[in-house]
Amino acid sequence: MNTISGPRAVAGALAAIFWKGIKHYTRYPGNFLLYLVIPFLFTSLIFGMGQFVGGGNAALNFAARTGTQNVLVYEVLGSAVWMVSWVVVEDVGVALRDEQMKGTLEQNFLAPVSRVTLLIGLSLTDIVITAGIFFIVVGVTVAVTLPAAFASLLEAYLALLVGLIPLFGIGFLFAGFVVRFKEPYVFTQIVNLLFATLTGTYYPVTLLPYWVQLLSRTLPQTYVIDDMRKIVLANQTLVSLYGSVFILLALAVAYPTLGYAIFKHIEKRAGVTGEFSKY
Amino acid sequence: MNPVEVRALSKTFVTKEGPLFRKSPKTLVAVDDISFNVPKGEIFGLLGPNGAGKTTTIKMLCTLITPTSGDALVGGFSVAKDQQKVRENLGVMLTGERTLYWKLTGRENLEYFAALYHLDPSFAKKRIEELLALMGLKDRENTLVENYSTGMRIRLSFTKALLNDAPVLLFDEPTASLDPQSSRLIRDTIHSLKQEGHAILLTTHNMEEADLLSDRVAIIDHGKIVALDSPTQLKEKVKSSDVIEIEARNISDQTAKTLESFSEVSKVAISSIDGSDDKGLLRVHVQKGKEVLPKILEFLVRKEVTITKVAFIEPTLEDVFISQTGRSLRD
Numbered sequence: 001m002n003t004i005s006g007p008r009a010v011a012g013a014l015a016a017i018f019w020k021g022i023k024h025y026t027r028y029p030g031n032f033l034l035y036l037v038i039p040f041l042f043t044s045l046i047f048g049m050g051q052f053v054g055g056g057n058a059a060l061n062f063a064a065r066t067g068t069q070n071v072l073v074y075e076v077l078g079s080a081v082w083m084v085s086w087v088v089v090e091d092v093g094v095a096l097r098d099e100q101m102k103g104t105l106e107q108n109f110l111a112p113v114s115r116v117t118l119l120i121g122l123s124l125t126d127i128v129i130t131a132g133i134f135f136i137v138v139g140v141t142v143a144v145t146l147p148a149a150f151a152s153l154l155e156a157y158l159a160l161l162v163g164l165i166p167l168f169g170i171g172f173l174f175a176g177f178v179v180r181f182k183e184p185y186v187f188t189q190i191v192n193l194l195f196a197t198l199t200g201t202y203y204p205v206t207l208l209p210y211w212v213q214l215l216s217r218t219l220p221q222t223y224v225i226d227d228m229r230k231i232v233l234a235n236q237t238l239v240s241l242y243g244s245v246f247i248l249l250a251l252a253v254a255y256p257t258l259g260y261a262i263f264k265h266i267e268k269r270a271g272v273t274g275e276f277s278k279y
Numbered sequence: 280m281n282p283v284e285v286r287a288l289s290k291t292f293v294t295k296e297g298p299l300f301r302k303s304p305k306t307l308v309a310v311d312d313i314s315f316n317v318p319k320g321e322i323f324g325l326l327g328p329n330g331a332g333k334t335t336t337i338k339m340l341c342t343l344i345t346p347t348s349g350d351a352l353v354g355g356f357s358v359a360k361d362q363q364k365v366r367e368n369l370g371v372m373l374t375g376e377r378t379l380y381w382k383l384t385g386r387e388n389l390e391y392f393a394a395l396y397h398l399d400p401s402f403a404k405k406r407i408e409e410l411l412a413l414m415g416l417k418d419r420e421n422t423l424v425e426n427y428s429t430g431m432r433i434r435l436s437f438t439k440a441l442l443n444d445a446p447v448l449l450f451d452e453p454t455a456s457l458d459p460q461s462s463r464l465i466r467d468t469i470h471s472l473k474q475e476g477h478a479i480l481l482t483t484h485n486m487e488e489a490d491l492l493s494d495r496v497a498i499i500d501h502g503k504i505v506a507l508d509s510p511t512q513l514k515e516k517v518k519s520s521d522v523i524e525i526e527a528r529n530i531s532d533q534t535a536k537t538l539e540s541f542s543e544v545s546k547v548a549i550s551s552i553d554g555s556d557d558k559g560l561l562r563v564h565v566q567k568g569k570e571v572l573p574k575i576l577e578f579l580v581r582k583e584v585t586i587t588k589v590a591f592i593e594p595t596l597e598d599v600f601i602s603q604t605g606r607s608l609r610d
Contacts, residue, residue, distance in 0.1 A: 002402045002437060002444060003367075009397040016394030020383065027382045027423075103377030106343055107439075110373075111395035112366040118395075271345040274338070 006179050011115045014121045021125025026169045035087065036134045039079035046075050046202050066204055068233045073149075076141045077232065078201040081160065081225045085167055085195055087130045088123070090188040092171025095122040097178045115267065116260060119175060123168050134160065142232060156228040160249045163224035169255025170220075176259075176266035200225050220251045280355055282447045282478035283317035283340070287349035290335050290502075309335040312349065317447075317478045322469060325482040326494030332502040333482035334374065337451050340480070341371045353439050353447050374452040381425040385416055388424060389442060405443070407528040415464065429449060430461040431532035433463035433522075435463055441472075448472060450481040454488060466492055486596040486608055498600050502538050502548045505603040513599045520545055522598050525561040526552065527579065528589035534582045535561060541578075543571045548607035552587030562601055 005059065050058045050071070063069045096119075099105035108118055135157065142150055165269065170191075177187050198212065199205070199221035205213055216222045223244040230236040238245060290310040293326040295302040310332040317323040324334045335411060340351055342362040351358045354368030372378075386407065391405035404518060411417045414434045422434060437453060450469070454462040473479055483489050483581050490510045491498050496512070498506040506513055530549060538561075539547040546564040565571050568591060600608050 002399055002406075003397045004399050005397065012394045012400070013397065016391050018393050020380065020387075022386065024380075024382055087509070094373040103375060104380060106373060107378050107392070107397065109343060110341055110366060110369070110371050111392065114398060177515070205509055268345075271343070272347075274335075274344050 001119070008067060010114075010117050012115060013117050014046065014124060017121025018048075018124040018128075019201060021122065022128075023130060025125065030135070030142075032129075035130065036137065038083045039076050039137045042079045042082075042163075042202075043072065043075040047071060065207065068229075070233060071144060072145050073233060074229060077138060077156075077228050078110065078225050080137050080191075080198070081163075081221055082128045082163070082196050083137075084134050084160065085199075085221050086188075086192045088126055088164065088167045089171050089174060089192060090185075090196075092119070092123045093174025093178055093188050094170055094185070095119075096175050097182065097275045102180075115264070119172060119260075119263070123171060127164060127168075131160070131164070135146065146232070149232045149235075151232050156231045158238055159224055159227040159241075159245070159248075162245060162252065163220045165252035166220040166248065166255035169257070169259040172256060172259030172263045176263035179263075179270050180266045195219065195221055198222070209216045217247075218251075220248055221253070223248050224253075280312050280352070281318045281553070282353040282354055283315075283323075285313060285315050285336075285340070285349075285478060286351065288336070288339060288346050288351055289313075289348045290332075290339060290344060291347045295431075306406055308502050309584040310339070310346075311505050313499070313502070314349075315497055315498075315504065315507060317480050319446075319478055320473055320476045321480065321494045322479045322492050324481065324489040324496040325426070325499055326435050326493075326496050326600070326608075327499035327527060328480075328606075331499045331609060333484075333499055334451055334501075336499070337371075337373070337449050337480070337482055339370055340365075341449055347481065352411065369444055369447050369449060370440040370443055370445035371449045372437050372451060372453055374455060375436075377434050379424050379432060379439070381422060383558045384423055385431075386420040386423050388435060389439060391440050392439050392539060398443060404583040406442060406444070410441055414438045429456055430458050432466070433457055434461055436474075437468070439487060440583065441468075446477060446481045446607050448477050452483055453481060453483070453543075454483075462488075464585070468574070486600070490596050496596065496598070498603060500600070500604045500606075504597055508544055510596060513596060514594045517564070517594045517598045517602045520564040520594075520602075522565060522592050522594050523547035523561075523568055523577070524577070524588075524590050524592050525575075525586060527559060527561065528557050528585040528587065529583050530559040530561060530579075531582075534579070537582075538575065538578065540590060541571070541574070543567065544575075546605055548598065548601040548605065560607075561606065562598065564598065564602060 001169060050062060059069065062071060066074055068074055074160060099108060139153060142153060174187055198216045201218050203215045205222055208216065226240050227244055231238065289312050292309055296305045297303050313336065325336060327333050335340065335344060339346050340353060340358060342358050342365050346359060353365045356364040356368065358395060364535045366401045389407045393407065411420050413545065414437065416431060416435060416438065419427065419431065424435065440448060440450065451467050456475050469479060479491065480542050493510060495507065495590050496513060520588060535547045535549040536542060544563055544565050548562045550560050552558040552560050563575065576586065597608050
């Protein structure tokens with residue numbers, strides 16, 4: 001037989017898609033630099049606003065409302081999770097459109113590889129890239145400003161890894177919208193900016209109006225950011241945060257299931273309208 | 280059962296056109312109730328002008344577009360119901376050079392697609408070596424595709440279609456924008472694939488290519504098959520008329536229409552030469568051509584047409600198309 005099947009075939013396809021993504025990243029290296037500096041740039045912005053506009057009591061008010069005086073770690077954790085969320089939602093959401101613009105989407109869809117393998121494969125590269133960048137950004141920040149908490153980072157990273165799964169589900173959802181409506185960045189940028197507002201990236205979610213908090217509680221980033229801050233800044237453990245871990249696991253089932261179902265529906269429709277070959 | 284069986288296949292697209300908030304649906308019948316079979320070891324050509332429905336047909340056969348009605352079986356599997364199985368039985372080359380990853384090398388592209396087709400890694404390695412050598416790409420296998428010439432990209436795209444050694448091969452305009460040498464290489468390879476027993480369906484708007492390559496040709500226009508037979512048989516059908524080709528300047532559609540009203544003239548088709556507005560080519564299907572020629576030339580001169588060349592020619596597939604549709608393939 002010239003072909004393979006079962007898990008070996010799926011693993012082979014996933015590895016090929018992953019390495020193709022890595023090769024593209026290394027041949028367009030600008031994104032690495034961008035992802036490395038984004039969390040620091042946004043943190044500087046927030047820090048500057050607090051320092052120069054917040055007045056003399058800014059630091060005290062910050063500590064009273066967040067429970068920590070370490071502004072840098074608090075904000076870098078929020079920014080870094082937001083950056084990971086941005087990259088995952090945008091890259092997964094835009095991956096198919098990106099292939100469409102290159103002219104290679106139909107070539108991928110012609111192969112007998114399943115759509116879910118294709119979507120997960122396209123996402124795998126981003127998991128590794130963004131997780132790697134996140135580890136560097138957060139690791140360096142904590143090592144320099146809060147060395148005592150460095151050992152707790154492993155648990156903080158675990159919280160992020162659990163939170164990545166529902167984020168990919170949101171990415172699948174956007175992958176469908178993008179195939180249908182094109183204009184990928186309209187969707188992903190609006191949503192990503194909304195995420196920064198709703199998920200406690202720069203301030204505690206508890207300061208938001210109650211009805212907004214309800215919305216925040218449907219988003220995985222809210223739990224990831226909160227858990228990571230509690231682990232790194234308040235000496236809590238992931239086990240003690242079992243309630244939010246459980247919710248993250250539930251979201252890890254719900255979002256990918258919903259996202260993939262909507263993607264499949266839109267994909268089926270695209271076959272009828274001939275959408276795949278449209279630019 | 281034939282490797283490809285197309286049964287009353289149709290595709291209608293509904294688009295919305297008009298200004299914002301006042302868009303109205305517009306229906307376009309791209310493929311209209313076509314049926315044909317492609318047996319093992321046959322090259323079947325779909326010939327027609329741009330927009331005739333050739334690519335839509337190919338895309339329905341390879342599961343990229345869902346048929347509106349009818350069905351097609353590829354390797355015995357329905358394109359509407361067993362899409363995964365259909366894809367396993369197909370090797371497809373779609374038109375255009377942007378069907379590859381330009382930031383990957385030629386070899387990396389083939390390795391990537393070999394994995395998506397679930398090829399056994401040791402078979403894939405051997406197959407890629409063979410195909411790169413066959414298509415003259417071995418010495419540039421590690422060059423990024425962005426640094427390939429157009430001809431090399433199309434050859435690589437063609438190579439990709441052969442990777443999984445599928446029983447059914449679909450080629451959409453396989454030699455479009457290729458130099459004569461590369462075109463010949465691809466045509467020779469298609470012939471060898473036929474000898475190996477592959478069922479091959481190719482689309483082209485190049486009548487010489489359809490004539491050279493195909494065992495049978497379906498001429499398609501406005502989504503319908505207007506003629507289907509071997510190239511020889513199709514040409515035989517128009518041999519009862521003489522075909523006069525007149526190259527000239529300043530020919531209008533009106534002049535061609537008036538010429539068609541002559542009792543001896545059965546069809547007249549006009550097409551431009553090299554996209555020129557001024558220079559045109561008339562193909563006139565006529566009974567007793569030698570007797571009628573002076574009358575035709577006199578008429579054209581009277582209409583202030585500048586004639587640069589006149590020839591009696593052997594009918595080609597283009598004349599079959601003209602006899603069926605009244606238009607030139609080059610329109």
